[in-house]
């Protein structure tokens with residue numbers, strides 16, 4: 001690990017400890033809920049960021065995969081007695097497989113074309129969610145009742161909103177570690193070689209198809225996990241949260257936050273969920289957040305390709321010693 | 324033993340390789356020809372990057388065309404690119420590790436294999452330097468080291484001498500000469516530098532407009548009238 005990465009890891013661990021221990025003590029119930037959502041979307045944003053940073057591929061369908069993960073988690077929640085954490089992992093795993101399957105035909109595409117295809121997938125998912133809704137304890141496979149029967153389970157140790165926030169933060173920490181592990185081992189090297197050129201990767205003996213699919217699967221896993229955690233956080237899911245447009249927004253915010261580090265995903269989550277909540281609290285229209293997002297995106301594209309996280313890290317780098 | 328039989332490559336209307344056949348038994352073989360003759364295309368046919376319409380390349384009984392490109396590398400085909408492929412944010416060592424990952428070489432043997440390859444090309448001291456910080460010579464050497472790691476059987480070097488200084492060329496010469504004795508691989512060397520070819524290649528093949536126009540002992544080939552007009556042009 002290079003020194004900057006090491007610093008960044010330690011900052012991460014310290015930040016996680018601080019958030020998990022201190023924040024719940026100083027913040028009110030509403031803000032804890034908002035931060036829980038922000039952390040959950042940070043988890044999903046880290047997936048889009050991974051695929052974009054490692055392979056340069058644009059995925060606008062992450063929101064659909066969050067929905068898929070949420071759907072699976074809700075379905076299993078009502079159909080089984082599995083422990084919640086296991087359920088979250090299963091939802092993540094299945095969503096990862098689905099993400100990779102959808103990526104399969106798109107593997108030969110890149111740039112605008114891939115972006116458009118993923119947007120179509122998101123639009124299809126939007127229609128699907130609208131038509132079938134999310135399971136809420138009803139009968140049959142689709143499990144939708146007029147009135148929701150039971151609540152969605154949370155882990156025994158994370159029943160309260162505060163405890164659930166801690167649970168989500170730890171999940172986020174684990175996810176970042178998982179991503180870090182990938183980046184610093186064989187998959188990370190393979191992605192780097194593919195980034196250079198596919199011929200270069202093949203000449204190095206790298207199975208380009210496999211490692212591209214793996215990136216999509218990992219990103220899908222993160223989305224699915226995020227969806228499952230969201231179900232637990234909100235108690236039920238609404239099709240209106242999974243509009244295709246949200247997928248575009250999530251990608252854009254991941255870029256604004258910075259796709260190269262975990263910090264960027266956190267910034268994306270905060271922008272996506274905290275900023276509108278703050279405007280609301282101030283009595284301003286949440287639409288102002290959209291205007292700010294637009295401006296921030298222009299800023300990222302024109303002057304800060306590594307996003308806000310890159311600028312923060314850059315400040316650390318300048319402050320630290322040069323070795 | 325490399326047996327190239329009737330290999331044809333077409334890019335749209337351009338016939339980049341026209342039914343090229345060649346049997347190579349020598350350890351180090353040169354491949355020369357004017358710009359656009361099809362030299363890189365032939366290395367790309369080995370690697371699986373060129374649209375081969377016909378023919379076969381059989382090395383020690385294995386038809387490379389039966390293997391997917393990445394499997395050819397795992398089998399033991401190694402190549403360097405005319406346009407060097409160095410990843411800015413990987414260290415020299417990580418470039419080699421990426422090759423070892425695919426070949427399934429375990430942790431225990433890695434350290435030794437990496438040191439051997441890097442020391443052989445003389446860049447053991449920049450193991451941890453990032454790709455973006457390498458100078459052109461170090462980039463070349465990293466790329467050659469990548470070819471030597473993990474038991475190569477055939478090494479294709481596409482103009483490894485491009486852009487090197489006189490002293491660096493001398494070093495490159497020693498390296499190419501040492502590859503077969505040290506690593507046991509057969510080498511196909513593409514270059515425009517006739518002196519380099521004359522120095523290190525026992526045999527040389529000449530391509531012109533996608534056709535093989537000469538093959539044999541290097542001295543004889545370089546003295547050939549047809550080759551002189553086609554390639555040396557003087």
Ligand SMILES: Nc1ncnc2c1ncn2[C@@H]1O[C@H](COP(=O)(O)OP(=O)(O)OP(=O)(O)O)[C@@H](O)[C@H]1O
Nearest residue numbers: 334337339356357358359360361362363364365405
């Ligand atoms: N990817 C490609 N698409 C279309 N045509 C190509 C492609 N690659 C090579 N060609 C054509 O095939 C012919 C052979 O090219 P090649 O690169 O093999 O030549 P070369 O002998 O390596 O030349 P140089 O000495 O300039 O490297 C040329 O006419 C070239 O334009």
Ligand SMILES: [Mg+2]
Nearest residue numbers: 362363364405
């Ligand atoms: Mg060439």
